[in-house]
Amino acid sequence: MTKRAVLALADGTTFEGRAFGASGETVGEVVFNTSMYGYQEILTDPSYVGQIVTMTYPEMGNIGANAGDEEAGLPHAVGMVVRSLTKTPSNWRSQETLDAYLARHGRVGIEGVDTRRLVRHLRTHGAQTGIISTENVSAAALSERARAAVSMEGLDLATGVSCKEPYLFTTPTPDVFLATGDKQPEPELKYDVIAYDYGLKRSMLQYLVDVGCRVTVVPSHFTAEQVLAKKPHGVFLANGPGDPAAVKGADRTVAALLGKVPVFGICLGHQIMALALGGRTYKMKFGHRGGNQPVKDLTTGKVEITAQNHGFAVDDASLKGKAVVTHINLNDGTVEGLAVPDARAFSVQYHPEASPGPHDARYLFSRFATLMAGS
Ligand SMILES: NC(=O)CC[C@H](N)C(=O)O
Structure with a gap:
């Protein structure tokens, strides 16, 4: 059964979706990437430490995941936000689904999100801290915690x-x-x-x-x-x-x-x-x-x-x-x-x-x- 997930931004804006990858909670700066492909290179780029990455292209997971497309040994982005996640990848290099890959590495994802609304929001109000949670926590409480989390400025990562x-x-x-x-x-x-x-x-x-x-x-x-x-x-x-x-x-x-x-x-x-x-x-x-x-x-x-x-x-x-x-x-x-x-x-x-x-x-x-x- 698909599990519900919530993305809550520090400014109180919230998005409903479905969980994929690992269950639990993740905190990070919510940013967006406009690449149409290369989600695995993006997720494993260590520059994404401390960030939740939103993909603006709506369809993700279609080529699955494989060790050859990693930029480092694990996904460094702490979370992923997707409009529509493909469950059945089609590519000769695929070794597992994106869902299984993120779950194996303990990374939380949310799909079914209106990513156009989210990206417009981030463009207008700026990148900001957010939390993805697959737990049954109120969105208001998550936003409260996102507000209290450290911001990117001044952080030596x-x-x-x-x-x-x-x-x-x-x-x-x-x-x-x-x-x-x-x-x-x-x-x-x-x-x-x-x-x-x-x-x-x-x-x-x-x-x-x-x-x-x-x-x-x-x-x-x-x-x-x-x-x-x-x-x-x-x-x-x-x-x-x-x-x-x-x-x-x-x-x-x-x-x-x-x-x-x-x-x-x-x-x-x-x-x-x-x-x-x-x-x-x-x-x-x-x-x-x-x-x-x-x-x-x-x-x-x-x-x-x-x-x-x-x-x-x-x-x-x-x-x-x-x-x-x-x-x-x-x-x-x-x-x-x-x-x-x-x-x-x-x-x-x-x-x-x-x-x-x-x-x-x-x-x-x-x-x-x-x-x-x-x-
Ligand atoms: N890819 C990078 O090296 C990113 C540099 C730096 N962390 C920034 O966000 O601007």
């Missing part, structure tokens, strides 16, 4: 999700993910790269390997001295959850590396780079999450359609005299990329690894390799 020990990564992108389906030649690993793990997605590491990097992944607390002692060709700053300004010591560490070695940052890594340069970050009203965000490269005039997942952004004015703004978002004009050419450093707010999403910006991994080749 990256330190907790970062790896505990350094490890080596040398696996390229599996052939199954290449658009042509062709066999990819083994890349020659020419560059030693240190990748700071703030909660990274596996595909980023694979794309680094594809362009010739032998990657040593290190915890977020790894010091600049420890990095420089390894004499890397470049340093990569990964994505991650929470407030960039709260990640313990990260800005000072990156400041000590800038100018000494080429640096490439993505998303949280981009935000931390801006902070290291003396810039400022701020919380956006509802962020950018999806696979259809138009970004303009101000250096070439070209527009890329990009994958995104962020709720904070870099303040344009705070970068004046410190870095060049190289990319902007064409929907709202926010900063999407910066560079410090003298320091051989650049970063983007969006996701060149896509996963899921368009691959327009994949060339940025090659740009990093070129920067290392010239250094």
Whole structure:
């Protein structure tokens, strides 16, 4: 029998639906993602720690779930909101239903929700804390508790999700993910790269390997001295959850590396780079999450359609005299990329690894390799 579930937002708005995944209760920042596909990559992206993700596309679960589509070993989003859940997946790679996958990992979901109403609400009033409950609790009591829960601002979630020990990564992108389906030649690993793990997605590491990097992944607390002692060709700053300004010591560490070695940052890594340069970050009203965000490269005039997942952004004015703004978002004009050419450093707010999403910006991994080749 299908069980009733409720989603209650901190501002008192409530949504009725049916439970899927695990039973129980979950608290998190309620956000929305406009990607039509790739729900498993989204759920397992560690940047979703502490967030309940609403999918705007109405049909979810149709390709089931499989280990190959995971960006990390488990779903990091703490809950999922869906309009219509498919119970019978149809895909040769499917190993289990989305329902079974979330239940196995103890993640609570709600389906049958009017997601159009929910997303309009979040766009008007902003992303906010919410609770999904499959228990028989009054919606008003849930909203009350959501109001009392901590908000995303000021939260260091990256330190907790970062790896505990350094490890080596040398696996390229599996052939199954290449658009042509062709066999990819083994890349020659020419560059030693240190990748700071703030909660990274596996595909980023694979794309680094594809362009010739032998990657040593290190915890977020790894010091600049420890990095420089390894004499890397470049340093990569990964994505991650929470407030960039709260990640313990990260800005000072990156400041000590800038100018000494080429640096490439993505998303949280981009935000931390801006902070290291003396810039400022701020919380956006509802962020950018999806696979259809138009970004303009101000250096070439070209527009890329990009994958995104962020709720904070870099303040344009705070970068004046410190870095060049190289990319902007064409929907709202926010900063999407910066560079410090003298320091051989650049970063983007969006996701060149896509996963899921368009691959327009994949060339940025090659740009990093070129920067290392010239250094
Ligand atoms: N994907 C990311 O790295 C997200 C960065 C940061 N947690 C934000 O929400 O803006």
